[in-house]
Every structure is written in C-alpha cells, then in structure tokens.
Amino acid sequence: MLKMTDVKKVFRTDLVETHALKDFNLQVGEGDFVAVTGPSGSGKTTFLNIAGLLETFDGGTYELDGQDVSNLNDKHRSQLRNEKIGFIFQGFNLIPDLNLFDNVDVPLRYRGFNSAERKKRIENSLEMVGLAQRMKHLPSQLSGGQQQRVAIARALAGEPRFLLADEPTGNLDTKMANSVMELLKTINDAGTTIIMVTHDADLAKQARRNIYVRDGQVSEL
Amino acid sequence: MNYTFELAYKNTFKQANLTALIVLTISLGIAACVITYALIYLMSADPLPTKSARVLHVQLDNWDPNKAAIEPNLPPEQVTWQDATNIVAAKQAKYQAASAITWGMVTPTDKNAAPFLGVMRATHGEFFPMFNVPFLYGQGWQNAEPNEAKYVTVLTKEVNERVFSGENSIGKTLPMLGKIFTVVGVLDDWHPSPKFYDMVYGAFSKPEDLYIPFQIKAELELPHGGITNCWETNLGDSYQGFLNSECTNFELWVEVDELTHFSDYEFYLNSYVQQQKQLGRFARPINNILLDINQWLSYKRVVSKDIYVFFSLALLFLFVCLFNAASLISTKFTASTHEVALRRALGANQQNIFLQSMIEAMILGVLGGVFGLIFSLFGLQGISYLYPNFSTFLTLDLTLISFAFGLSILSSLISALGPIWFLNRTPIAKHLT
Numbered sequence: 001m002l003k004m005t006d007v008k009k010v011f012r013t014d015l016v017e018t019h020a021l022k023d024f025n026l027q028v029g030e031g032d033f034v035a036v037t038g039p040s041g042s043g044k045t046t047f048l049n050i051a052g053l054l055e056t057f058d059g060g061t062y063e064l065d066g067q068d069v070s071n072l073n074d075k076h077r078s079q080l081r082n083e084k085i086g087f088i089f090q091g092f093n094l095i096p097d098l099n100l101f102d103n104v105d106v107p108l109r110y111r112g113f114n115s116a117e118r119k120k121r122i123e124n125s126l127e128m129v130g131l132a133q134r135m136k137h138l139p140s141q142l143s144g145g146q147q148q149r150v151a152i153a154r155a156l157a158g159e160p161r162f163l164l165a166d167e168p169t170g171n172l173d174t175k176m177a178n179s180v181m182e183l184l185k186t187i188n189d190a191g192t193t194i195i196m197v198t199h200d201a202d203l204a205k206q207a208r209r210n211i212y213v214r215d216g217q218v219s220e221l
Numbered sequence: 222m223n224y225t226f227e228l229a230y231k232n233t234f235k236q237a238n239l240t241a242l243i244v245l246t247i248s249l250g251i252a253a254c255v256i257t258y259a260l261i262y263l264m265s266a267d268p269l270p271t272k273s274a275r276v277l278h279v280q281l282d283n284w285d286p287n288k289a290a291i292e293p294n295l296p297p298e299q300v301t302w303q304d305a306t307n308i309v310a311a312k313q314a315k316y317q318a319a320s321a322i323t324w325g326m327v328t329p330t331d332k333n334a335a336p337f338l339g340v341m342r343a344t345h346g347e348f349f350p351m352f353n354v355p356f357l358y359g360q361g362w363q364n365a366e367p368n369e370a371k372y373v374t375v376l377t378k379e380v381n382e383r384v385f386s387g388e389n390s391i392g393k394t395l396p397m398l399g400k401i402f403t404v405v406g407v408l409d410d411w412h413p414s415p416k417f418y419d420m421v422y423g424a425f426s427k428p429e430d431l432y433i434p435f436q437i438k439a440e441l442e443l444p445h446g447g448i449t450n451c452w453e454t455n456l457g458d459s460y461q462g463f464l465n466s467e468c469t470n471f472e473l474w475v476e477v478d479e480l481t482h483f484s485d486y487e488f489y490l491n492s493y494v495q496q497q498k499q500l501g502r503f504a505r506p507i508n509n510i511l512l513d514i515n516q517w518l519s520y521k522r523v524v525s526k527d528i529y530v531f532f533s534l535a536l537l538f539l540f541v542c543l544f545n546a547a548s549l550i551s552t553k554f555t556a557s558t559h560e561v562a563l564r565r566a567l568g569a570n571q572q573n574i575f576l577q578s579m580i581e582a583m584i585l586g587v588l589g590g591v592f593g594l595i596f597s598l599f600g601l602q603g604i605s606y607l608y609p610n611f612s613t614f615l616t617l618d619l620t621l622i623s624f625a626f627g628l629s630i631l632s633s634l635i636s637a638l639g640p641i642w643f644l645n646r647t648p649i650a651k652h653l654t
C-alpha cells in the first residue's frame with residue numbers, strides 16, 4: 001500500500017546540511033491506522049510531507065499503491081495528491097474568505113467533478129463531521145475543533161485512500177482532541193488508511209499501530 | 222479552466238486597494254504612451270487615403286541665380302502666378318489646381334446676417350474633385366474660361382449656416398468684394414488634418430470660409446494671403462507687376478491618372494522649365510520637386526522630431542511604472558502564497574497556478590487599458606484645449622484603443638513575470654503547518 005525503502009532527505013542551507021530522514025523504512029498496509037510519535041526535529045513532518053508528495057526526497061524508493069512515485073512529474077504528483085491523499089494539518093489551513101461549502105469544494109474543483117457530484121460529496125462529508133447545518137458559515141465563525149472537522153470533511157470529500165494528519169489535535173483542548181480522534185477512528189473503520197503524527201501518547205495508543213521516529217529513522221514500538 | 226478563471230477574477234477584487242494601485246500605476250504609464258502615440262499616429266494619418274500617391278505637390282526653382290530659396294539647394298515651396306496659370310492651363314495631368322489665401326468683406330443682403338471679413342481660397346475648379354472635397358449642395362466650377370472668371374463661389378457649411386441659415390443656397394446671390402457672387406456649391410464638413418494642401422498657417426489650421434475662382438484674385442486685385450517670397454530687387458508697385466514677378470505665393474497641386482504617369486509629369490515639368498529658360502527665366506539649374514501627399518508631409522516635417530522624443534520619454538515612464546507595478550504585484554502575490562501552497566496540497570498543479578496568475582495579470586492589464594484610455598481621453602482633451610486646431614482630429618479610434626489594450630496587457634504580463642515565477646516555485650510544505 002505505502003512502502004518506503006531507505007528513503008533519504010537532506011535539507012541544505014548555506015551553513016548546514018540536515019539529514020532529516022536517513023534510510024527511512026516503513027510499510028503501511030491497507031486500512032491501517034498508524035500513529036507516529038517521536039521527539040521534536042526527528043523527521044516526522046518530513047516523512048509525512050514526502051508520503052503526501054508535498055516534498056521530494058534524495059534517495060531510496062517510495063511506492064504508493066504499488067506505483068513508484070520517485071520520478072513523477074508535477075502534474076502526475078498533483079493528480080495523485082488530489083485523488084488518493086487527504087491532508088489534515090495542525091493549523092487547519094482553511095481559506096478564511098470561503099465559507100465551509102466552498103472550502104470543502106476546493107479539492108473537488110481540481111478533480112473536475114460536475115457541480116451536482118460536488119454538492120452531493122460536500123453535503124455528505126460535512127454531514128459526517130456534524131457541520132451540515134453551517135455550510136454557509138465562514139471558518140472564523142467556528143471553534144477550533146469545528147474548524148478541524150471542516151478540514152477533515154475537506155480531506156474526505158474526495159474519498160482518498162490515505163489520510164495524512166500532522167498533529168491534528170495539537171491546537172485543540174483535550175475534549176475536542178478526543179472528539180476529533182473519535183472521528184478519525186470512524187473514518188478508519190470505514191476503510192481509509194490513516195497516518196497521524198502526534199505528541200499525545202494517549203491518542204497514539206488508540207491507533208492500531210504505533211511507530212516511533214528518532215533521528216530520521218523508524219523504530220517500531 | 223473555468224475554476225482557474227473564477228479564482229483569478231475573485232483575486233483581483235480581494236486586495237482591492239492593492240489592485241487599484243497596480244491598475245493606476247500601469248494606466249498612468251499607458252496613458253503617457255497612448256497620448257504621445259496618438260499624436261504621432263493622428264498627425265501622420267493619410268489625409269487622402271484613396272489616392273494620396275497620385276496627388277502631387279509641384280515645386281519649381283525660379284529662384285535667384287546666386288542664392289537658393291532654401292539652403293543648401295532647395296527650390297521655393299510655392300510657385301509664381303505665371304507658372305501657376307501656365308501649368309494649370311497646359312492640362313498635362315488629370316486634375317490641376319493652383320490656390321492662394323485671400324480675404325475681403327462679405328456683405329449679405331439679409332438684414333439678419335451681419336457683414337464679416339471672409340477668409341477665402343482663390344483656386345481652380347479642379348481643386349474640389351482632386352481633394353475629394355465633399356459637397357452638401359451643388360458643386361464647384363470648371364477650370365477653363367469663362368467659368369474661371371465668373372463671380373461664383375463655394376461656401377463652407379458654417380458660412381452657409383451664417384448667411385443662409387443652412388438652407389440650400391444654390392443659385393442665390395451673395396454680395397462680397399464689391400461684386401455680386403452666385404453660390405454654386407456648399408461644402409459638407411471638411412477638416413483635412415493635416416491641412417496638407419496649404420500649411421503656411423500651420424499644418425492643423427482651419428480651412429478657409431469661402432472659395433472663389435482663381436482668376437478673380439487678379440481681376441479684383443485681391444490681397445495676397447499666406448506667405449509671399451520674393452528675391453528680385455526692383456519690383457514694380459502695380460498689381461500686374463506682382464503677377465509678372467518671380468514672387469511665389471501659390472500652392473500648386475496636380476493629380477495624375479495613374480502612378481506610372483508620375484515620371485511623365487516630371488518630364489513635362491522639366492520641359493516646361495526648359496521652355497521658360499529660353500524666355501530668360503529660371504537661371505538656376507533645373508531643380509523641380511514633385512512629391513505625393515505623404516512625401517510632402519514628411520518633407521514639411523508635419524510630425525516633428527519633438528513628438529518622437531516625447532514618445533520615447535513616455536515609454537521610459539511606462540518602464541518605470543512597470544517596475545513599480547512589478548513590486549506591487551509581487552506584494553499581492555506574496556500575500557497569496559499560503560493559499561497557493563494549500564491549493565497545491567489539495568491537488569492544484571503548477572500549471573493551474575501559473576494559468577491563474579497569468580489570467581490575474583491579464584485582468585490587471587485590461588483594467589490598466591481601460592483606465593489608461595480614460596486618462597488618455599483627458600490628456601487629449603487637454604491638448605485640444607491648448608491647441609484648438611488639433612481638436613478636429615484628436616480622438617481615439619480603434620487602432621489607438623487596441624494599441625492601449627495591447628500595450629497594457631503586455632505591460633502587466635511583463636511586470637507580473639517575476640512574481641509569477643516566484644509564486645510557481647513556492648515550496649508547498651514550508652507554508653503548511
């Protein structure tokens with residue numbers, strides 16, 4: 001499903017070279033829910049960005065759904081991101097001047113669905129996160145937990161195979177964090193593979209599988 | 222594509238202040254260029270497009286054997302009474318007409334129309350068909366005698382309004398110059414710009430009020446308008462003495478049937494001068510100049526060098542504007558990097574983003590063109606106000622409008638090029654946390 005073999009990532013600046021990932025090896029199966037923990041600066045975000053095709057890498061191989069994605073062009077990578085991957089960020093990253101409906105619409109527009117199809121998907125996914133009544137609201141009119149739910153709805157609307165979440169509960173209080181976690185578990189139960197970076201050990205425990213990243217390498221727990 | 226366009230359109234109005242500033246910057250540069258270009262373009266417009274290459278201005282060198290009329294060795298720009306009458310009478314071209322400006326009192330019989338000093342053009346009848354002069358009523362007269370010596374006149378539309386309240390006045394009489402003239406024609410609006418056939422009062426001066434036959438000038442000994450140049454030292458005082466002198470005061474134009482007759486006509490002029498030499502005139506070597514309308518306009522430098530300098534300065538100004546616009550566009554685009562990174566993460570490819578920003582730049586260009594044209598209109602109005610003679614032709618036609626939009630869109634694309642390039646290289650992950 002998702003298979004990284006000896007993936008390397010080096011960040012070069014004028015002064016230093018940072019080996020963010022060194023021989024990173026990981027295989028994630030269909031329908032899994034992987035929680036990624038590790039110290040700050042260990043390479044968790046770097047791994048997730050590479051996995052989500054937001055970033056390129058410098059060595060090793062990466063297969064997504066059985067396809068080697070190391071040498072794809074931008075157009076192809078963007079299409080894979082659009083169709084197969086949903087992102088959830090710590091900072092929600094909603095577009096402030098678009099209402100919930102239009103925010104969820106963004107990935108669907110690039111997908112090229114017709115408006116009826118998009119409407120159906122947007123309503124369904126907002127329904128699923130419990131915000132169907134507030135479609136015309138702006139993100140700023142919602143609480144943090146609600147905003148993260150919109151971000152989840154946006155990630156789900158395209159029915160991706162993978163959901164990549166970087167500290168999705170990092171900006172939320174415990175109660176809201178738990179409800180987001182419940183939502184993610186429901187989504188995972190429905191078949192979507194989830195990889196979630198978190199600092200919260202309690203949340204990590206609720207995942208099916210835990211991995212620990214240190215110094216740009218994986219150690220299974 | 223629709224979505225890309227929609228986003229570009231919305232973004233234009235997102236940071237409205239910044240958009241306004243960018244559009245203003247571009248449009249000022251555009252206006253400067255459009256105004257100066259309009260002057261060049263309009264001034265160099267062909268005043269007789271259907272046949273300007275066949276309508277020719279005649280210059281003969283009857284000047285002082287010891288001194289050129291115009292240094293270093295150019296002939297005078299007008300001809301003498303003798304040459305004007307001889308060459309027109311010879312009828313070696315399809316049409317030929319000499320003309321000169323004169324003036325005199327016009328004294329309408331109608332009590333409601335006050336007498337006025339009329340500026341007139343004394344000319345041969347073929348003046349009208351040669352220059353495609355439009356008639357509202359009637360027509361001109363024939364070149365040949367006795368028509369040339371009859372007291373007939375052609376009025377401009379304005380004078381017909383003034384004297385006959387705009388009615389069809391053909392056949393009516395109009396006392397002027399101490400005689401009774403009969404109206405044979407009334408012109409429709411006619412404002413050739415430049416006034417190529419006689420530019421002694423300026424290339425963009427107004428046509429005269431009335432037209433009278435050429436010979437009437439001699440018969441009534443009417444004053445010599447325009448510029449009279451003489452080189453002989455002992456001229457007689459008499460009017461006839463002037464007519465027989467080497468003084469030049471007459472514009473001479475001919476129209477040849479076909480372009481190929483140009484050289485025939487040159488040949489005729491040479492033989493005419495040769496013949497005059499035998500009569501003791503034309504002491505200088507043969508030095509005729511025969512120019513078609515557009516050649517004549519550049520000979521007279523109707524579009525002065527200054528205007529080209531102004532145009533270059535305007536282009537320079539546009540260039541400065543573009544630098545400013547580039548930094549403003551860069552500010553505008555920088556503000557949207559986060560959104561761009563997010564859209565990329567959600568599936569937009571580089572091409573989507575590139576297209577979107579190109580369309581945004583083009584919308585700015587179109588707006589710059591619109592406002593540039595509005596500023597240009599004000600600018601041209603200002604020029605018309607300062608130089609009333611220009612007002613008849615200072616307008617924006619389709620060519621100038623396309624020039625404005627073309628230049629504006631090109632300008633905005635050029636100034637957006639850098640910002641677009643940077644926007645497209647936005648690292649996605651860096652902006653998303």
Ligand SMILES: Nc1ncnc2c1ncn2[C@@H]1O[C@H](COP(=O)(O)OP(=O)(O)OP(=O)(O)O)[C@@H](O)[C@H]1O
Pocket residue numbers: 011012013018019020038039040041042043044045046047651
């Ligand atoms: N764009 C970049 N340029 C240079 N160095 C970078 C860049 N992104 C990450 N790094 C470096 O790579 C290493 C791994 O960073 P990464 O963000 O993956 O850590 P992380 O595990 O997500 O940390 P945290 O828990 O604090 O989010 C760090 O040393 C970081 O400084």
Ligand SMILES: [Mg+2]
Pocket residue numbers: 044045046166
């Ligand atoms: Mg991180």
